[in-house]
Amino acid sequence: MTEGISQQEQLDTVLSTLNLPPALQIRYWREDDMPAINYLLELQGWPLYPNPEKVWRHSCPTLVAEKDTRVVGYVRGLTDESVIMHIADLIVDANYRGLGIGRLLIETCHLLYPTTIVNLIAEKPAIPFYEAIGFEQLPECFVKKPLQRNNI
Numbered sequence: 001m002t003e004g005i006s007q008q009e010q011l012d013t014v015l016s017t018l019n020l021p022p023a024l025q026i027r028y029w030r031e032d033d034m035p036a037i038n039y040l041l042e043l044q045g046w047p048l049y050p051n052p053e054k055v056w057r058h059s060c061p062t063l064v065a066e067k068d069t070r071v072v073g074y075v076r077g078l079t080d081e082s083v084i085m086h087i088a089d090l091i092v093d094a095n096y097r098g099l100g101i102g103r104l105l106i107e108t109c110h111l112l113y114p115t116t117i118v119n120l121i122a123e124k125p126a127i128p129f130y131e132a133i134g135f136e137q138l139p140e141c142f143v144k145k146p147l148q149r150n151n152i
């Protein structure tokens, strides 16, 4: 993020370089988006976090895609702003898939922090999507499971 420019100005600059479909808005997450975010999570069959607002407040960039005032997708990233960005969550409403929204959400995150290398753990069905948008699959990825239950 460039110093001296507000987060919103930086996002507006990035979005002005992208071709957004009609009536689609990409904006920063707000706490009142949480029900819509949880709804998309539930539809996808993914578990809800115990304290999702806290998780989202500690994440960056946190963007939603809104079509005709309805949240139809979101991305939650984690970044040090210069070297690495991890995509923790990405979902597009099943009724709005194939319209380029997933690509736009990832592209927006990367353009906000263009010097970062972007990584993620993909769900198997999403692998062709990540390949289509320029990700390379590496075999050397390691994960370590949590040490205790998350009661935040």
Ligand SMILES: CC(C)(COP(=O)(O)OP(=O)(O)OC[C@H]1O[C@@H](n2cnc3c(N)ncnc32)[C@H](O)[C@@H]1OP(=O)(O)O)[C@@H](O)C(=O)NCCC(=O)NCCS
Residues within 6 Å of the ligand: 044, 090, 091, 092, 093, 096, 097, 098, 099, 100, 101, 102, 103, 104, 120, 121, 122, 123, 125, 126, 128, 129, 130, 132, 133
């Ligand atoms: C994965 C997901 C986010 C993709 O979002 P989307 O908005 O439908 O994707 P886009 O329309 O931006 O697609 C971008 C490109 O990926 C391709 N693509 C998307 N899904 C694909 C699939 N399942 N198989 C093959 N290609 C796919 C598109 O054809 C498009 O390629 P093109 O630009 O060359 O035409 C969406 O399917 C989703 O929410 N899935 C369920 C949740 C999930 O798996 N999230 C990722 C967890 S790691």
